[in-house]
Amino acid sequence: MSRKQCLCEAQIHKLINNCISCGRIVCSVEGEGPCLFCGNQIMKKGELLIDDSQFPDMESKTAYSKALMHKDKLLDFHRRDVHQSNIIDDQADYYQIVDDVWQNEDIRSQAVIKLIQQADAEQTNTVKQVLDLQTMQFRLEKETNAKQADEFRDEAKQLLKEAELADKKKNQNNSKTSHLADNQEYQKLYNEIITNLNNETKKESKKQNNKNNKNNQNTQQFKPTSCRVQFTDEYFQDFQKELLKVVNQEQQQEDIFDESFFKVEDGIGCLSMHQPWAQLVVEGFKRIEGRMWGTNYKGPLWIHAGAKQPETELISAIEHQYSQLYNNLDNIPQFPARYPTGVLIGVVDMVGYVRAAEYNKMVPKEKQEEGDTEFKFVFRNPRKLLIPIQMRGSNNIFKLDDDILKIAIKQLEKVPVKWGPYLIDPKDVAKEAIGEKQVDDTMSKIQEQFVINNINEIQEKSINEQQQKVENSIVTDQPQQQEKRYQQVQSIDSQFEKQLEWGILIKNVLKRDQLVRMANFLSTKIKKQNNQKGALKLSFMAKNQLPCHDIITNTISNITGNENQYDNCTIHFLKLADKKICIQNATALILIGQSMEFMNNNQQILLQQGKVFLVEEGYTLNGQFSSDQQEENLRLCIQNLVDIIIIMIKIAPSILTCDFSIFYEECDKLLKMGVDWLHLDVMDGHFVPNLTFGPPIIKCLTNRLQNRTFIDLHCMIQEPRKWIKDLSNAGGHQMTVHYESDIGNIEELSQMIKNAGMRPALALKPKTLIDHTLIEIFDKQLFDMILIMTVEPGFGGQKFMADMLPKVTQLRQRYPKIDIQVDGGVNCDNVISCYEAGANVIVSGSGIVNAKDPQQSINYMKECGCQHFKC
Numbered sequence: 042m043s044r045k046q047c048l049c050e051a052q053i054h055k056l057i058n059n060c061i062s063c064g065r066i067v068c069s070v071e072g073e074g075p076c077l078f079c080g081n082q083i084m085k086k087g088e089l090l091i092d093d094s095q096f097p098d099m100e101s102k103t104a105y106s107k108a109l110m111h112k113d114k115l116l117d118f119h120r121r122d123v124h125q126s127n128i129i130d131d132q133a134d135y136y137q138i139v140d141d142v143w144q145n146e147d148i149r150s151q152a153v154i155k156l157i158q159q160a161d162a163e164q165t166n167t168v169k170q171v172l173d174l175q176t177m178q179f180r181l182e183k184e185t186n187a188k189q190a191d192e193f194r195d196e197a198k199q200l201l202k203e204a205e206l207a208d209k210k211k212n213q214n215n216s217k218t219s220h221l222a223d224n225q226e227y228q229k230l231y232n233e234i235i236t237n238l239n240n241e242t243k244k245e246s247k248k249q250n251n252k253n254n255k256n257n258q259n260t261q262q263f264k265p266t267s268c269r270v271q272f273t274d275e276y277f278q279d280f281q282k283e284l285l286k287v288v289n290q291e292q293q294q295e296d297i298f299d300e301s302f303f304k305v306e307d308g309i310g311c312l313s314m315h316q317p318w319a320q321l322v323v324e325g326f327k328r329i330e331g332r333m334w335g336t337n338y339k340g341p342l343w344i345h346a347g348a349k350q351p352e353t354e355l356i357s358a359i360e361h362q363y364s365q366l367y368n369n370l371d372n373i374p375q376f377p378a379r380y381p382t383g384v385l386i387g388v389v390d391m392v393g394y395v396r397a398a399e400y401n402k403m404v405p406k407e408k409q410e411e412g413d414t415e416f417k418f419v420f421r422n423p424r425k426l427l428i429p430i431q432m433r434g435s436n437n438i439f440k441l442d443d444d445i446l447k448i449a450i451k452q453l454e455k456v457p458v459k460w461g462p463y464l465i466d467p468k469d470v471a472k473e474a475i476g477e478k479q480v481d482d483t484m485s486k487i488q489e490q491f492v493i494n495n496i497n498e499i500q501e502k503s504i505n506e507q508q509q510k511v512e513n514s515i516v517t518d519q520p521q522q523q524e525k526r527y528q529q530v531q532s533i534d535s536q537f538e539k540q541l542e543w544g545i546l547i548k549n550v551l552k553r554d555q556l557v558r559m560a561n562f563l564s565t566k567i568k569k570q571n572n573q574k575g576a577l578k579l580s581f582m583a584k585n586q587l588p589c590h591d592i593i594t595n596t597i598s599n600i601t602g603n604e605n606q607y608d609n610c611t612i613h614f615l616k617l618a619d620k621k622i623c624i625q626n627a628t629a630l631i632l633i634g635q636s637m638e639f640m641n642n643n644q645q646i647l648l649q650q651g652k653v654f655l656v657e658e659g660y661t662l663n664g665q666f667s668s669d670q671q672e673e674n675l676r677l678c679i680q681n682l683v684d685i686i687i688i689m690i691k692i693a694p695s696i697l698t699c700d701f702s703i704f705y706e707e708c709d710k711l712l713k714m715g716v717d718w719l720h721l722d723v724m725d726g727h728f729v730p731n732l733t734f735g736p737p738i739i740k741c742l743t744n745r746l747q748n749r750t751f752i753d754l755h756c757m758i759q760e761p762r763k764w765i766k767d768l769s770n771a772g773g774h775q776m777t778v779h780y781e782s783d784i785g786n787i788e789e790l791s792q793m794i795k796n797a798g799m800r801p802a803l804a805l806k807p808k809t810l811i812d813h814t815l816i817e818i819f820d821k822q823l824f825d826m827i828l829i830m831t832v833e834p835g836f837g838g839q840k841f842m843a844d845m846l847p848k849v850t851q852l853r854q855r856y857p858k859i860d861i862q863v864d865g866g867v868n869c870d871n872v873i874s875c876y877e878a879g880a881n882v883i884v885s886g887s888g889i890v891n892a893k894d895p896q897q898s899i900n901y902m903k904e905c906g907c908q909h910f911k912c
């Protein structure tokens with residue numbers, strides 16, 4: 042037969058061999074000779090490429106022949122005996138029955154012969170063209186050998202059916218028969234395999250035991266494997282057990298638990314997740330994450346949202362799932378506004394994990410948020426990034442890049458979580474082997490928690506009802522009656538104590554005298570708290586909602602006597618226990634129930650437990666609370682506070698006119714006078730005809746200032762994007778770039794500044810008019826602040842250009858909330874006109890530094906601002 046290409050892969054014709062170059066399966070139709078695909082010489086079966094010269098010594102030659110013998114022995118064992126066990130595996134789905142080695146050999150081989158005959162007949166198949174004289178048309182007719190091929194195929198099919206039936210029958214009959222017991226050679230081989238497996242298993246379990254600190258081998262869990270194995274006699278049941286051990290070892294490698302592998306050396310871990318689940322984690326909805334692998338990693342775990350864009354339908358479905366999961370709680374917060382992809386989005390505390398079996402016992406089915414995964418990671422304390430940071434993800438838990446970490450920490454926002462219950466107690470997490478008793482304990486704890494939660498809900502409801510009654514009885518706004526209302530509210534105290542471990546930050550609503558009264562009111566509550574500490578702690582622990590939010594807000598409404606005012610008021614409950622906190626520019630801060638140390642202008646103030654302190658707007662407090670929490674917590678906490686503070690009026694002295702030989706001392710002096718920001722003018726000698734300083738000098742200053750103030754960088758430089766990273770590293774909090782400089786793609790530039798952890802701001806020179814292009818830019822909210830220059834940039838001490846103020850007015854009308862800064866020639870004589878135009882951030886160099894009494898100038902500027910903005 043001449044050589045022809047054939048695609049049967051030796052399923053129909055006899056196998057010659059595989060091509061060792063391209064892997065083609067060569068059948069007898071393709072025959073020996075060069076491979077018809079790649080041209081490489083096809084070796085015949087049994088032919089070896091290895092010659093004696095490849096064995097340097099006798100020893101390796103003997104080893105090689107021994108290996109060959111061993112291979113033959115195993116193949117022999119496999120060929121002759123394996124059919125006695127019925128092994129079903131996934132591969133079988135992909136192969137035809139003729140190729141199925143597990144089938145009855147005799148009948149199968151007859152069927153194969155028939156198929157070969159059929160194929161050969163088809164090979165020589167000829168088709169005749171026949172002219173139909175009736176229709177006068179040609180038709181095709183098969184020659185007799187083709188018909189014969191059809192017959193062969195039918196016979197083969199029949200035989201294969203028989204083979205299948207015979208195999209089934211045989212398996213049924215085989216169940217009680219030992220097939221190997223009388224064959225000593227096989228018995229020996231079997232024993233050999235079992236001994237090896239046993240040794241391997243012992244070694245492996247020892248390793249596992251050491252690693253996981255397990256003492257009890259019996260706690261190892263065997264899991265079903267992808268290969269279903271059914272053995273039919275006792276003898277093979279032993280074999281099965283041993284085999285399962287091996288399979289389980291492999292399985293355990295898949296179901297990875299390797300502490301060293303997932304330990305993020307010297308760094309903070311990050312986990313990549315798909316949206317929308319990732320966002321739900323950092324916004325406090327998703328508290329459990331299921332994985333097929335385990336890890337002992339604990340502590341802050343950053344969450345990266347993978348690049349895959351989630352479908353709208355998927356988002357709705359998952360949001361629906363979570364609203365159901367929380368039983369459509371009334372106080373369930375809004376679902377995330379955005380599900381960004383390919384970015385770092387926040388951080389949670391990884392408490393540990395629970396295994397699937399424990400999870401199923403701990404959490405009722407309807408409350409389970411994770412499906413069929415072995416390890417359930419337990420998350421707490423979610424914090425989200427105000428601005429997600431673009432980055433790539435990776436597998437498993439990977440180390441977060443230090444640079445990204447630095448930036449990310451600066452802009453975290455704490456997420457409220459108390460509205461919904463946690464179903465797993467951290468104490469029950471990450472126990473390797475949980476005994477029956479422990480499980481029971483855990484169950485009772487959870488049941489207890491459910492009960493307590495329900496009681497609390499009922500109590501809260503009744504308190505709210507009482508509160509409502511009190512409110513309804515209020516008819517006038519006379520001060521005495523207001524005072525009476527406090528008294529009434531004070532009497533509702535059963536739940537109130539819950540927030541005594543908390544601080545409250547009230548922004549933008551109460552006047553100073555109102556705050557003092559509020560503080561006094563809360564003080565009386567604290568006194569009560571001191572008398573009943575133990576009981577309070579318990580109820581607080583069991584409660585999973587924001588403590589007394591309604592009571593506080595209602596009290597504020599009562600104090601102000603104006604419910605609508607509450608619309609502008611933001612109240613933040615800050616959990617202060619065990620936290621170090623540093624505060625800047627708080628409107629009002631009432632701290633309750635904690636001993637803390639503050640530093641105000643280098644003066645240490647001890648805030649004692651049980652007392653309330655009020656921090657007025659404009660004050661800059663810096664300091665630390667004594668605590669044994671990690672440094673990390675401190676930084677996160679600082680950022681949480683800084684982020685939630687509304688910036689109203691800011692006095693930002695320009696230090697251009699100060700004495701640079703005592704740079705730090707000059708800044709320190711200004712800070713002690715109560716200024717809000719430091720405005721640093723960075724000039725490059727190109728964009729403006731003056732040179733000042735750059736990142737190294739800024740860094741020296743910020744190092745000494747130790748994060749005491751907000752560093753406002755006014756960059757009068759030609760290529761601002763070149764300097765973003767350096768300026769951020771130098772300690773900048775805000776980077777103002779000039780519209781007239783080489784900004785390139787403005788959206789990209791703004792994003793780059795945000796990514797570097799700074800607020801982006803845009804400055805306009807006096808000659809730049811606010812046109813459509815600029816309005817489009819500002820409408821996109823690319824910048825947090827707009828700087829209207831009221832002098833030509835480059836030098837301090839110039840004359841204020843009042844004709845720039847209409848620009849400020851124009852912007853304020855369109856953007857009521859944005860920060861608008863004025864810079865150049867601003868002093869006590871013109872500051873009111875700046876406020877009136879709508880500016881809220883005042884840069885003043887010579888107006889403060891060269892003033893007769895700088896402190897007085899600062900105070901005056903502040904007072905005018907407060908009066909104008911009624912804050």
Ligand SMILES: O=C(CO)[C@@H](O)[C@H](O)COP(=O)(O)O
Nearest residue numbers: 834835837838865866886887
């Ligand atoms: O950016 C600049 C000048 O380019 C300003 O920051 C001035 O340095 C402000 O100083 P005074 O005009 O208030 O003296």
